[in-house]
Amino acid sequence: MPATSNRRKSDREIKRERIELRVGASAKELIQRAMAVTGLTAGDLAYEGARRVLDEHERMVLTGADREVFFQALMNPPEPSEKLIAALRRHRDLMG
Numbered sequence: 001m002p003a004t005s006n007r008r009k010s011d012r013e014i015k016r017e018r019i020e021l022r023v024g025a026s027a028k029e030l031i032q033r034a035m036a037v038t039g040l041t042a043g044d045l046a047y048e049g050a051r052r053v054l055d056e057h058e059r060m061v062l063t064g065a066d067r068e069v070f071f072q073a074l075m076n077p078p079e080p081s082e083k084l085i086a087a088l089r090r091h092r093d094l095m096g
Contacts, residue, residue, distance in 0.1 A: 015043065 023031070034045055062070055080088075 019043075019046070 031042055031045060034040070035042060038045070040048070
């Protein structure tokens with residue numbers, strides 16, 4: 001066996017935790033088809049799906065007008081409002 005294969009196996013986290021799921025027949029069939037196509041286990045598929053959801057959640061992608069407004073705010077920030085100044089003063093008083 002090549003050294004890289006041995007290294008990959010030793011770097012993997014040992015699977016000791018369990019999650020039980022109840023799914024509908026169509027979801028089970030979909031998962032089984034995905035397992036057959038990818039060669040991944042159901043647990044690996046769940047992990048990859050969860051990782052993708054979190055990646056999408058944590059990344060903000062701005063397009064069109066939203067991007068332009070964001071860049072304009074960075075390049076030309078507005079003056080702080082009286083409410084913001086008052087809030088900052090209260091924060092400084094409370095936190096020192």
